[in-house]
Amino acid sequence: MxxxxxxxxxxxxxxxxxxxxxxxxxxxxxxxxxxxxxxIETRAVETVGQLLRKGEIDKEVYGLSRLQDEEAAGAKSDPNALALHFDLTVPxxxxxxxxxxxxxxxxxxxxxxxxxxxxxxxxxxxxxxxxxxxxxxxxxxxxxxxxxxxxxxxxxxxxxxxxxxxxxxxxxxxxxxxxxxxxxxxxxxxxxxxxxxxxxxxxxxxxxxxxxxxxxxxxxxxxxxxxxxxxxxxxxxxxxxxxxxxxxxxxxxxxxxxxxxxxxxxxxxxxxxxxxxxxxxxxxxxxxxxxxxxxxxxxxxxxxxxxxxxxxxxxxxxxxxxxxxxxxxxxxxxxxxxxxxxxxPSRAVPTVVLVALSDEDSWRSAQDVAAALRSRGISTEVAAKADKFGKQIKFADRRGIPFVWFTSEDGTHQIKDIRSGEQYDADPTTWMPAAEDLTPQIVVKTADAS
Structure with missing residues (x-):
């Protein structure tokens, strides 16, 4: 809404x-x-004379001036004064x-x-x-x-x-x-x-x-x-x-x-x-x-x-x-x-994976995981701090991030789909999410929209 x-x-x-x-x-x-x-892109500012050449819409045009410009009050009568464009056709x-x-x-x-x-x-x-x-x-x-x-x-x-x-x-x-x-x-x-x-x-x-x-x-x-x-x-x-x-x-x-x-x-x-x-x-x-x-x-x-x-x-x-x-x-x-x-949208953020931190010293290795995932087009964030895993998962859930990545002390990796609860082994150099999870999908209302 x-x-x-x-x-x-x-x-x-x-x-x-x-x-x-x-x-x-x-x-x-x-x-x-x-x-x-x-x-193409045109400038946002035109002269008043240019904007008002065709059609009487002067009451709708925003003039452009500095706050301390003493002559601003008479700007619309000056064809060389500047104003913001009101449409894209005239520019x-x-x-x-x-x-x-x-x-x-x-x-x-x-x-x-x-x-x-x-x-x-x-x-x-x-x-x-x-x-x-x-x-x-x-x-x-x-x-x-x-x-x-x-x-x-x-x-x-x-x-x-x-x-x-x-x-x-x-x-x-x-x-x-x-x-x-x-x-x-x-x-x-x-x-x-x-x-x-x-x-x-x-x-x-x-x-x-x-x-x-x-x-x-x-x-x-x-x-x-x-x-x-x-x-x-x-x-x-x-x-x-x-x-x-x-x-x-x-x-x-x-x-x-x-x-x-x-x-x-x-x-x-x-x-x-x-x-x-x-x-x-x-x-x-x-x-x-x-x-x-x-x-x-x-x-x-x-x-x-x-x-x-x-x-x-x-x-x-x-x-x-x-x-x-x-x-x-x-x-x-x-x-x-x-x-x-x-x-x-299917989720509110582009992020696919949140890489969890097991402790504050794991931040560097978490960045390595994130870089490996990003290199293959997977939007990835690293957790802000090493809270309890449950708290990091809740953060991902609030953000709408579907996956949380965990790295064990022995260097093995697991990923958790927090929507289904499924957790499984994964390799940051090869793992890929489902195509529909790579970017937020726009879900269209199926009922009669009218």
Whole structure:
């Protein structure tokens, strides 16, 4: 069970909790690398001007200054002031531009790092958290097939984690913007921001926003909400949209792209993707495919994975680097795994063997045993002091160490499995534990997790 952090919004893990997080991270790395994504790391600090180029999120950005900096209060108005990054996509765009001469395009990257965001702490929302991103970026152009591939990679990665069933809810902003344009709403970005609030405030209040802030008529507001109500598990959304009677070239382009993503998902990741035309994504840099992901039965947690297509986030003069990517909220996922006990480690420490001390003079020979075991990849500790053997065994048990090693005065060795009580002769140069004991195993809850 995850503990409440003593400093709200900045979670810390106990050793056994950290093992679950490491399992999630290792699984994501393995899947991402299987698909040819290279790992990078960007700096934690960007300029305010860089962070705020796209999307109004200035209230969430943590400025960076020295405690005695008298000018810190005005830092956000200075584009050269420094701030902690709030996501990994904007810094990645800067990284691509600055390193374009060293990268081979299309460039496939994954990135797993901490980010900081000044949100009100609550379940699923922290001020410091880990994200795991994958992106493909092109030089000048990026074929749409990568939108499809990214969705399939994420579906595979999430399927490998000890979490409940999930759904990728996918839309296309070209579809939405073309539709709004077709019904006469020209501030399409404003409409998207209003629709993005649909689950938080409800259809009635969104309609009021569309009318009061964007000048929509009742008919236009109703049409926009009708589009947002369409959800299908297959490509039947295409006919549902066309049945609304709106025509626009951008709408048709978005329909075609979304149809391609959903058709591929039905074939290669059946049951994992929903065409959900209410998905908008609040950040302005998305230009096509947009994705949000929820755990089935845990929708109140919010999106655990989101992102989409961005065609103009990374630019250098007339040169553009279009990309598509998705970001997994690792901390949000791990918090839910721990709180619901979807998975737990078989033991709390990596240690396999505790080498017992018969007396204080045996410490040197115990180190020799430990070195022999470690040379073959067996995690080993030496007891802190020569307490009675029963006390040393109890210490190992409290730590979750499965084996205790004993060396007799005549130089012979025995090892005790303190789980079963079995004790037998062993040689430190040849003994090996069972494969499942070499490292802590993540035990997944077998009952219905939802």
């Amino acid at each position: 995850a503990r409440n952090a003593s400093l709200s919004g900045f979670p810390e893990w106990l050793p056994e909790e950290r093992l679950v997080e490491l399992h999630v991270l290792d699984t994501l790395r393995r899947i991402f690398e299987l698909h040819g994504f290279s790992s 990645f765009a800067r990284y691509v531009v600055e390193n374009a001469g060293y990268l081979a395009f299309p460039f496939r990257r994954y990135q797993i790092q901490k980010v900081w965001r000044g949100e009100r702490p609550q379940e699923g929302r922290a001020r410091e958290f880990t994200q795991a991103d994958i992106d493909v970026v092109g030089d000048g152009e990026l074929p749409f097939r990568y939108d499809v591939e990214i969705a399939l990679v994420i579906a595979e990665a999430l399927s490998a984690l000890p979490i409940p069933d999930f759904r990728l809810r996918i839309n296309n902003r070209k579809l939405s913007e073309g539709f709004y344009r077709g019904i006469g709403l020209t501030d399409t970005a404003g409409v998207l921001r209003s629709i993005d609030k649909l689950e938080k405030i409800g259809a009635e209040k969104v309609a009021e926003l569309l009318k009061s802030e964007l000048g929509a008529t009742d008919e236009q507001a109703n049409a926009a909400l009708s589009l947002a109500s369409i959800q299908t598990t297959d490509t039947s959304f295409v006919e549902k949209v066309r049945a609304l009677g709106v025509t626009d070239d951008l709408l048709e382009e978005g329909l075609s792209e979304l149809e391609a993503v959903v058709a591929a998902a039905v074939d290669r990741a059946p049951g994992k993707v929903i065409a959900d035309l209410s998905i908008a994504r609040g950040l302005d840099y998305y230009t096509g495919t947009v994705v949000e992901t929820v755990l089935v039965g845990h929708e109140q947690l919010g999106s655990i994975c989101s992102g989409g297509r961005y065609d103009a986030l990374a630019t250098k003069g007339n040169r553009k680097f279009p990309g598509v990517g998705l970001s997994i909220g690792v901390t949000r996922l791990v918090s839910r795994i721990l709180s619901q006990e979807f998975a737990s």
